Amino acid sequence: MGNIIEVSKINTYYGRSHILFDLSLEVEEGLTICLMGRNGAGKTTTFRSIMNLTPPRSGTVKFKGKNCKRVPPYKMARMGIGFVPEDRRILDKLTVKENLELGRIPGRTGEWNLERVVDYFPILKDLLNRIGGTLSGGEQQILAVARALMGNPDLLLLDEPSEGLAPVIITFLRDFVLGLKKSNITILLSEQNVKFATAVSDWVVVIDKGYVVFNGSIEAFNENQEIKKKYLAI
Numbered sequence: 610m611g612n613i614i615e616v617s618k619i620n621t622y623y624g625r626s627h628i629l630f631d632l633s634l635e636v637e638e639g640l641t642i643c644l645m646g647r648n649g650a651g652k653t654t655t656f657r658s659i660m661n662l663t664p665p666r667s668g669t670v671k672f673k674g675k676n677c678k679r680v681p682p683y684k685m686a687r688m689g690i691g692f693v694p695e696d697r698r699i700l701d702k703l704t705v706k707e708n709l710e711l712g713r714i715p716g717r718t719g720e721w722n723l724e725r726v727v728d729y730f731p732i733l734k735d736l737l738n739r740i741g742g743t744l745s746g747g748e749q750q751i752l753a754v755a756r757a758l759m760g761n762p763d764l765l766l767l768d769e770p771s772e773g774l775a776p777v778i779i780t781f782l783r784d785f786v787l788g789l790k791k792s793n794i795t796i797l798l799s800e801q802n803v804k805f806a807t808a809v810s811d812w813v814v815v816i817d818k819g820y821v822v823f824n825g826s827i828e829a830f831n832e833n834q835e836i837k838k839k840y841l842a843i
Contacts, residue, residue: 610638613795619668621658628654630819643810644799651819652799656766691762695769697753701742708741712759719761726755747778767798771805
C-alpha cells in the first residue's frame with residue numbers, strides 16, 4: 610500500500626506567529642498514525658493545515674497524490690477526509706439524528722449510514738431524538754466521531770479524542786479505533802494520553818515547538834525512553 614497523505618516541509622503561521630517549521634509526515638494507507646507532543650506543540654495546527662483551515666504558507670499537502678493547495682475544507686471532505694476537531698463542533702440545538710445526517714457528504718457512498726453507525730455505536734440508539742447540547746462530553750465525542758463516519762471517509766483525523774473523557778469512554782474509543790483497523794479507513798490522530806495512543810497506533814510522530822523530533826514505528830517509540838522523557842515528560 611502507498612501513502613494516502615504526504616505532508617512535505619509545510620510552514621504554517623497564525624498571523625505573524627510561525628507555528629510549524631518545515632514539518633513533514635507521511636500516512637500509509639490502512640495504518641493508524643499518532644501525533645504526540647505537549648500542549649502548543651503544533652498538533653492541532655498540523656490538522657488545520659491538512660484541512661486547509663489554516664493553509665500553510667509554504668510546502669505541500671498531497672492527498673491520494675493530488676496537491677491540495679487552495680482546495681477549500683469542504684472539498685477536502687468530499688475528497689475523503691473526515692475531521693473530528695478537538696472541540697467536536699456538535700450543533701447543540703439539533704438532535705443527535707440531525708447532527709448525524711449533517712455528516713453525509715454529497716457524492717460519497719459506502720458502508721457507513723445511519724443504521725450502520727447506530728449499530729456500531731449502540732449508545733446513540735437511545736439518544737437519536739436528544740438535543741446535542743444536552744449530551745455529556747463523552748456522548749458528544751462519540752457523536753462527533755459517528756458524524757465523521759457518515760461521510761464514508763478514507764482518512765479520519767481525530768484531534769485529541771480522549772481529552773477530558775472518563776476512563777470508560779476512553780476504553781470504548783480505544784476499542785472503536787482498534788475495530789476500524791479491520792476496515793479500509795486510515796486514521797491520523799493526535800493524543801497526549803500515551804497509554805491510549807500506544808494501544809491503537811502503528812506509527813508515531815512526535816512534534817515539539819512545531820518541529821518533528823521523532824518519526825518511527827510504535828515499536829521504536831516504545832523503546833525510545835529519551836524521546837518520551839524529553840518531549841512527553843514520561
